[in-house]
Amino acid sequence: MIREDANQQSRSTFENEIGDVLMRKELKSHIGVQLFALWILAEFLAYNQGCFLMHMGFFFPLKLFVLHLEQNAQAFDQSSANFAAFKNSEVGGQRLAVAYVLSHELSRLDHGFLIKPWSAMMARGEVPVIDMQRVEGLAEEIVNACEEWGIFRIINHGIPAELLTEMKAVVAALFDLPEEIKRRTVSTESGKGYITFNPSTPYLEGFSIDEVSSPGDFCDPLDASPHQREIIYKYINVIRDLAGLLGRKLMEGFGLAGDLFDGWNCQMRFNKYHFCQESVGSCGVFLHSDPSFLTILHDDDDVCGLQVVDKYTGEFTPVDPVPGTIAVNMGDIAKAWSNGRFCNVKHRVWCFEPKTRYSTVLFVLGPNDKKVEAPPELVDSEHPRLYVPIDIKEYRNARSAKRLHTGNTLSYLAPPRHE
Numbered sequence: 001m002i003r004e005d006a007n008q009q010s011r012s013t014f015e016n017e018i019g020d021v022l023m024r025k026e027l028k029s030h031i032g033v034q035l036f037a038l039w040i041l042a043e044f045l046a047y048n049q050g051c052f053l054m055h056m057g058f059f060f061p062l063k064l065f066v067l068h069l070e071q072n073a074q075a076f077d078q079s080s081a082n083f084a085a086f087k088n089s090e091v092g093g094q095r096l097a098v099a100y101v102l103s104h105e106l107s108r109l110d111h112g113f114l115i116k117p118w119s120a121m122m123a124r125g126e127v128p129v130i131d132m133q134r135v136e137g138l139a140e141e142i143v144n145a146c147e148e149w150g151i152f153r154i155i156n157h158g159i160p161a162e163l164l165t166e167m168k169a170v171v172a173a174l175f176d177l178p179e180e181i182k183r184r185t186v187s188t189e190s191g192k193g194y195i196t197f198n199p200s201t202p203y204l205e206g207f208s209i210d211e212v213s214s215p216g217d218f219c220d221p222l223d224a225s226p227h228q229r230e231i232i233y234k235y236i237n238v239i240r241d242l243a244g245l246l247g248r249k250l251m252e253g254f255g256l257a258g259d260l261f262d263g264w265n266c267q268m269r270f271n272k273y274h275f276c277q278e279s280v281g282s283c284g285v286f287l288h289s290d291p292s293f294l295t296i297l298h299d300d301d302d303v304c305g306l307q308v309v310d311k312y313t314g315e316f317t318p319v320d321p322v323p324g325t326i327a328v329n330m331g332d333i334a335k336a337w338s339n340g341r342f343c344n345v346k347h348r349v350w351c352f353e354p355k356t357r358y359s360t361v362l363f364v365l366g367p368n369d370k371k372v373e374a375p376p377e378l379v380d381s382e383h384p385r386l387y388v389p390i391d392i393k394e395y396r397n398a399r400s401a402k403r404l405h406t407g408n409t410l411s412y413l414a415p416p417r418h419e
């Protein structure tokens with residue numbers, strides 16, 4: 001019955017999420033601590049609020065059940081095949097369906113008094129905000145943010161506020177075009193061009209443009225006016241320069257010289273989230289890490305939604321918009337290049353309010369003509385090489401094939417061990 005109730009599409013999104021989370025060994029070590037902290041805090045709050053019965057009868061068993069499910073999954077190793085077998089089995093399917101409904105209820109409760117103070121207590125505060133015009137210690141601050149959070153916001157980034165506003169207007173106008181015109185933005189590669197609503201992201205539509213790393217006619221597939229093109233080119237120019245600066249700072253932060261992203265392939269993506277009353281309390285984009293090296297995100301100044309997983313607590317932390325700032329985050333390739341030091345931050349977009357949300361994203365993917373590997377300076381006897389050299393296209397294909405969206409594909413790329 002419950003199984004039938006659970007919406008099939010959101011369920012597969014949920015399964016992706018929970019599947020990836022369950023397969024992350026690091027998170028599991030926190031379960032005991034979470035359970036204990038939750039119990040103490042919930043007892044305290046429930047007692048104070050005079051709703052002990054509700055707490056005992058509803059909330060606590062609910063959380064216990066989800067934790068029980070997580071522990072069950074510890075029996076499974078990191079292979080998606082095993083997870084699929086679990087999911088497809090009678091008992092596994094039922095558990096996931098029930099857990100889906102329960103976790104949905106839990107996330108609704110997240111707005112209430114029970115979980116919020118607990119999350120706040122466990123969390124490390126806000127993601128760092130870095131002033132790009134800081135004269136001393138900028139490179140070290142960036143590297144530190146990449147290691148600790150895998151995401152940070154930047155101010156004084158050199159992108160004029162008017163350009164950010166103009167760009168948002170252009171993006172909105174492109175999405176306002178009739179469906180048949182948007183569909184003309186095609187690409188031979190899947191996931192590129194115009195991306196319409198799909199079952200795992202039913203509120204999201206997007207445009208994805210590849211090869212924006214150097215000036216060119218990459219706007220041609222878009223039905224954009226000359227004025228709109230001018231703004232897009234201007235925006236991409238400044239954002240590409242910003243990416244270059246960040247690449248140099250990452251090198252400097254490790255005591256290395258050079259232009260890290262010189263000649264690397266970049267991709268642009270525009271997102272429109274059709275958040276409405278029905279979508280409140282569900283995902284705009286499900287939990288993932290970016291398969292790229294670095295992401296520069298201009299999120300919507302007016303609508304929140306981005307959440308990242310705190311690597312220490314496993315809790316979702318909001319990355320609320322701060323007008324005029326840009327967010328920068330690390331992807332899987334950055335983790336590989338830094339020999340495991342950078343955090344390929346897991347994130348999702350959550351719908352909190354029925355308001356249309358736009359975002360403009362530049363992905364620095366990696367080099368086209370060579371593989372990515374950690375520089376020798378980041379490898380020594382205490383920090384042995386964690387990954388074989390990676391071809392970015394092969395990596396993306398492997399990631400899609402394995403349906404591992406939160407970076408677990410990296411664990412298949414350990415170099416052979418010499419006994």
Ligand SMILES: O=C(O)CCC(=O)C(=O)O
Pocket residue numbers: 269271285290297299306347349358359361
């Ligand atoms: O829209 C956002 O804020 C984030 C989008 C995102 O994570 C992505 O496109 O990879």
Ligand SMILES: [Fe+2]
Pocket residue numbers: 288289290347
């Ligand atoms: Fe992302």
